[in-house]
Amino acid sequence: MPSPRVIYWFRTDLRLHDSPALQAALDLEPECLFPVWCWDPHYVYRARVGVNRWQFLIDCQNDVSKSITKINPNSKLFVVREAPQTVLPKLWKKWRITHIVFEKDTDAYARDRDEAVRELARKAGVEVIVRMGRTLYDPDELVRENGGKPTMSITQVQNAGKKLTIPRPIPAPTSLPDPGDTDLSGIEPEPPAANPDLNAAHRNNPDTTYHALAGPAGTFAVPTLDELGLPPATTPHRGGEQTALTALAAILTDKTYTATFEKPKTAPTAFSPQSTTLLSPHLHFGSLSAREFYWRVQDILSAFKHSKPSRPPTSLTGQLLFRDMYFGAQAALGHPFSQSISNPSCRFIPWHLPSTLDPTTARPTTGRYTIDHPAAETWFKRWKAGLTGYPFIDALMRQLRTEGWIHHLGRHAVACFLTRGGAYVAWERGAEVFEEWLLDHETACNAGNWQWVACAAFSGAQYYRVYSPVAFGRKWDAEGVFVRRYVPELARFDRRFVYEPWRAPVADQKRWGCRVLGDGRGGAGGRVKEGEGEYLVYPKPMFDFGERREVCVRGLKSAFAAGLYGADESVVDGSWRGRFDDAGEGPTEGSEGLPLGMAEGEEGDVDVDWEGMSLVVHDGGEGEEDVAPKGVKHQREKSQSSLDSHVKRSKK
DNA sequence: TGAGTAGTTGCAGGA
């Protein structure tokens, strides 16, 4: 029996600590170990990945490569620039590989990819070894213990979890075998088709990462943003296992914070520092193991005697259980989990801007949607641009775009506003924007949380509980420090008006340097001349929130009464229209409609553009300055005194 | 079984 020659295939497990799959590779006692990353065109062109998430991925790859080299100077992360489905068989042959080892991934695309690789390995006589390390539980086992059903509530996860164990973390290896000869001569590269490129809008230059299989210098180097044709990242949040472990250690040093953490009590307006751990991007890329996080928190809880520790679901460990819940839901439902139509657990609600489905696959891979309602299209564009005219919403959207992370409750506020609490736009439109901009984008968690907030699935049923774009932010940050930081146009506004600047008298607006005018087309940082003065411009609210709230609640009420789900025949074939009357918001033109995904109408593109997209609001040589007024504390403060009925509520 | 209760994260007003 010859000694094993092993490819360890890194994917979303960019770490050396607590990697059961890496351990399994080492347990083979291989003659040589090739740590490989396949630069997958699916991620480069077909997933929505903004520049900040690319930066985070590259950080993680460089860090894990450095860590490998530290243990064995002859080794590193070998980035091979081709699809795994085509390049791995060539590597097996060339490098005389006997085994391929990787971490299990239950994402819908990953399952398809890995199944293809397994089949190719079988044909090539290469043994495949897979271990789960991405979540607390193996999602398939969690589903099995949940009666084979998708995990749709935290109670189900907790009950199913009782029959399973969360493995203790395993230490990082202290030695790694040499890789073998990594010669690629004779291998025919197969560069991918770049079209469609869902990330084309981000690129200044064409992507060149596929020009050579082992990179421009033939060194298997991690590609750069420059090679991707992308401008520099704007996020301050950085990736890498070392960064993650340092951040985790710093958090756990504060035992009271760790043991008494209650998510709903953390402020979405805190930004320096933020009120939560910001470890989610590391969980996504695997630069931190969820199990390592879980057990290190759990051990602190066990020893904590000062006061009552928090418990799931609000505690830190509870946050990890929610992650497993979404993974379990996706593991059971597959591709339909991240879409509305054909998703059996997603309540059907006739949102505006529905996805255009690919007729052959019934999946929304077209990247397009139907503009059934022109105003909704404008609302969606303004929401994405951070120009809704509601400062709290705009601050969050600008923070999301520039930094790649916003607090969970901030995500709720903007998601509610786009869907059931304002614009009545399909949650998939919002999920696509989050996919593009979030560092921690995780298909399962993103699709799941959007369905939750939109009241389409999970615990989301109390649709009459609507986040106010004015009151919610003010509850946490009465001074508006957060809004002033991310919407600097309003930096000088009085605290009474910073969440609703359109109410400020014109004389005050002028005194504070910003006029509330128009619909945002001038963009953030636009200016207007009036008389002697020149002022910044911030848009008026794009709709009356009180009115929209009423319309949305009525729409949800009729959708709940109809009781339809995404996989119902009438939803898939379009005959659902007959079940709604015009009282509900939505495309309700009667029973004549085409199937929803193929509805007629002008088509929109997900890469919306709005002139206000330039978010950097520095102007005329003043340079960057901290826009938060000096001396303002940014703790949680409450104001109940100045609520002069923020937006009128109309009863139609 | 069916009634009662709880549900990580609403708002406004009040004690």
Added chain:
DNA sequence: CTCCTGCAACTACTC
């Protein structure tokens, strides 16, 4: 600061 109520009223879970 916490807790309560009315608003209108959904679903899952428990016993």
